Amino acid sequence: MRLSVLASTAVVALLVPLPAGVAQQSEQEPVITPANIVVLVDESSSISPDDMQREREAAAVIALGEFAPGSTVTVAGFGSNNGQPGQKAVNEVCSPSKVATAQDQQRLSDCVKQLHSRTAAEGDGTDHAAALQQALNHLSGRKDGAKLVFLLTDGKLNVEDSPGYAPDNVGDQRNKIAAGIIDTLLVKAREEQVQIWPLGFGDVDGTRLEQFAKNAYQGKCGARSPTPSASIVNSSADVEQVLLKAFGAARCAGIGDVQRTTVGSGGSQTAEVVIPVIATDGSIVVTKHDSRISVSYVDPNGTTVPKNGTQGESTFQVSGENGSVEALRIVNPVPGRWKVQISSTPDVPEQDVSTVVMYQGAVRSTMIVNPPSPRAGQEVTVALSLQTRTRSITDPAALKELSFTAEAAGTGFTTPISLNDEARDGDDKSQDGVYTGKVVVPAEATGSVKFSGTIAGVGISGDTRTVEAPLVAGPPALTAASTFGNSDRTVAPGGSMKGSVTVTNNSGRARKARIIATDPAPGTLVSIPGEQTVLSLPPSGTSTFDFDLRFADDTVRGPNAVTLKVVDDEKPDDVIYEWRLTANVEQPPSPLIWFAIGGAVVAAAALAGLALRRRRRDVRGLVVHLYEGHRPRGDLAAPEQPSSAFRFTLTEAAPGVPLLTHSTGGDDTYVLRRVGGRLRLITPYGEDTRCHVGDLVDVTPALAIKVLDEHAPLGLTDEQDPLTTPSPRDSGLL
Structure with a gap:
């Protein structure tokens, strides 16, 4: 009925x-939409060593902070090809890589370290045309998700020593030719829906950076979201804020407030970040500046989470522990305030460590x-x-x-x-x-x-x-x-x-x-x-x-x-x-005052009663037997983990051959529960049937099931079985 x-x-x-x-x-x-990301890093001589370090860490934050497993990240350093043997204008330090596994992200963490300031022998000019061409080679054509270029540079084009553009540089013709090629590439970027997000380091040409952003594709996340624009990094303190603002806008990602923590030599500090309730995928990114600094993560429940593996409904994956930037990717994080515990060793000088949450729902x-x-x-x-x-x-x-x-x-x-x-x-x-x-x-x-x-x-x-x-x-x-x-x-x-x-x-x-x-x-x-x-x-x-x-x-x-x-x-x-x-x-508030006399006894009795009620509701031991007419068609036992529900599906092993399988959460799921002294079966059709252990219940015009209990003591009837015998509090809808 x-x-x-x-x-x-x-x-x-x-x-x-x-x-x-x-x-x-x-x-x-629902799943997180992947992105196709190319990070272009200026390695020319116009970038100072300090700015090069900032660029390297910025590239690591982008690469390790990406939270969608299906995303692809490429990192390339660029200078110029001045016609000398072995010189290349663009050097891909990280070839296109998925970020699905901890190993994938660790490879990115390692290869980003190859970024460096070029010498004259390596080609230390600034060839934006070659860099953009390399990015478009990866991003042209149909791709799943947004196409994003992060261009880390001072914006100053310099190919005056590159004979590939012209035999000589009379009248600065090499730079002029390269500039024309850049304009053509920006038109192609617009056609291919490639966004360019410039980040300016050093003594920047702000006008040229803004042209990169505005002449490429003007995609955005929604009506209230910004379109691509140039951002300028004026100091090391600006790197995270400027970079994360650009990354968040480009990636449609939520970015928490950057927490800056000074960690003394051999000392420990705790930073706190908030993961909002809407987040389903994200990363806690810690810019340590020194690989000898160690980090651990504590969820809002006060539990230190694993750096790899699962805990509760959450999955964790760390990368960059051996680098200056470390990231903990979390799928289905516990929302709320997280504590990030940062520890240094005596041989590490004082560091300003920054911690931030990057997320998406x-x-x-x-x-x-x-x-x-x-x-x-x-x-x-x-x-x-x-x-x-x-x-x-x-x-x-x-x-x-x-x-x-x-x-x-x-x-x-x-x-x-x-x-x-x-x-x-x-x-x-x-x-x-x-x-x-x-x-x-x-x-x-x-x-x-x-x-x-x-x-x-x-x-x-x-x-x-x-x-x-x-x-x-x-x-x-x-x-x-x-x-x-x-x-x-x-x-x-x-x-x-x-x-x-x-x-x-x-x-x-x-x-x-x-x-x-x-x-x-x-x-x-x-x-x-x-x-x-x-x-x-x-x-x-x-x-x-x-x-x-x-x-x-x-x-x-x-x-x-x-x-x-x-x-x-x-x-x-x-x-x-x-x-x-x-x-x-919401659970209604519990009484504020317990009676002092007999309180311990009442609490103990309540715990015992709760344990018994949970045991009565535990579906372990239940076995569903499938029948076609009077012919057995197989059986399926409840998992051996404590649970109040046994979920299974009825499918076909082959045409006309019915099969019982454990449910993976689909819409064709049957749910079996213990309710009082009986069993409750809820079908995918919304029908709710009460029955006893051993009853034959029709599930289709041709098929029926019978549920037996392997945990019932021998010789007891269903009414005598303590697992199914009702207590006064076991009635009603569970």
Whole structure:
């Protein structure tokens, strides 16, 4: 019997055909967009030794700070070819390299050390034309991700001793020819969508640097983001700030405040940096200046994290420990304040160490269009919201620098839609992370309207969603509307929020609609009681139905998000109305005062009870047996790690041969839990079934499963098994 419709990241009813418009919203985990980066470093004699060291460390920060595993980084030093044997205008010290592994990044850390000031015998001029040509050789053609050139130079072209441009240099013709070639290369860069971000070191030609930036491709991260521009490094104290500002703008990366810490000889200091909640991938970059300085990293929970490997949901990868710049790349970092512990040895002089966080959020947007099938001349509401691969994002501080934009387009028109999160113009709750706006479909519109929504900005990978909404003629048979109101949407784990939906039946006959919970944000576990999901409608008029949106005990703490839909029960593909709901799940505060007498006993009993309840809920020992008719088709045991849920999928080993496998988090997942004295099975279709150990449960018209418990003591019935026997506190939705 269908008891509830449940939505979770592992249980989404994708086996039921989805309506047009919603099916375009991918359920794949969002990823960081890679970049193609070339770092060009001026090695000419016009760069002083101190500036050369700054350039070398800047190149290392760019190379090691890159956080997308699919990115490619190339580092080249350049001077000039003055016609002497063995001279090359450009020397690639780091050939194009992925940054997927610690070994990849370590190779970059090592090869960057080869950058050096050139001697006259090596060709110590400044050939920007040859350097740009080398960069374009790597970046031309189709590439996955942005194409970026970081040009570290003083901007002063000098090829007066390079016979490759002209036999002699009468009238400074070599520099003039090279300058013309640079102009041509900048046109090509614009055509190939290659951005150039110059960083000026030494006695710079600011005008020429700005020409490099503005005459190449003018890409940017979003409406509020800068286009390429030149930056000048005036002193060693400016290097990190100037470089990181440029890198952040170019890479659409969030950059934290640079923390400068003076570490004395043989001393230790702690720097603190903040990783924001929107970050899913990032690097903590420490410019040590001396490889003998060691660094360790402590997360907001007070735990020293490994430099390589995993801890909790996070993955770590260090590089550059043996260099002047060290970086710890983190995937799915714990958000909050991190401590970076910096230690020197007695043989190291005092150093000014800088520490910074560079990050990006891999995001997926959700776009809702109401009504899903509008009429020409009708007002339509569009809503856009954001989630990362780990959580829903609703914090106004995390969203304030991002741009939420939308438009409606059809034959002969394109109309921008202004979005807000201020409880106006269709937005039903302020600062809930759902940006909403309204637009009227032109009266002369025909066919369909394409609604597009984009979230972009520095600090996220960006995402665009499109919904193709077919235009209909005449009033629809069913219409609906719903809201939870502009009120505090805070709920305790295991608690409920009350909502209502109003449905109007224009068909002239009794109908049924259904309310569905779908497309939850990562970690969100919500359900609607099954008896509340079916909405029985009289032949005409408007009916209002109340329902409870229940949040599971183990739903993620903090922001939760889910899409609620009202569909025609006769044609579930026909979405009548949908809306995105966010709520904040918080554990209610515990009592402040315990009774002194008997407190220890009560605490011990509570711990024992908690341990027993956890043991009762632990799915270890459960084995799912698959049957086709009465014929066994294999079995699958729950993993031997403590867990309150056994997730598995039903697929095919070959055509017509069913197979049980452990779920990897897809939308075809079955979830099995212990609940009280019974088992609870939630299917990918949203069906919620209670059964006992040993019961045969149909999962398809041809297949059934039976769950046995290998951990049950021999000779005990299911009712006697302490793992499944209910306690007074084990009832209800988990």
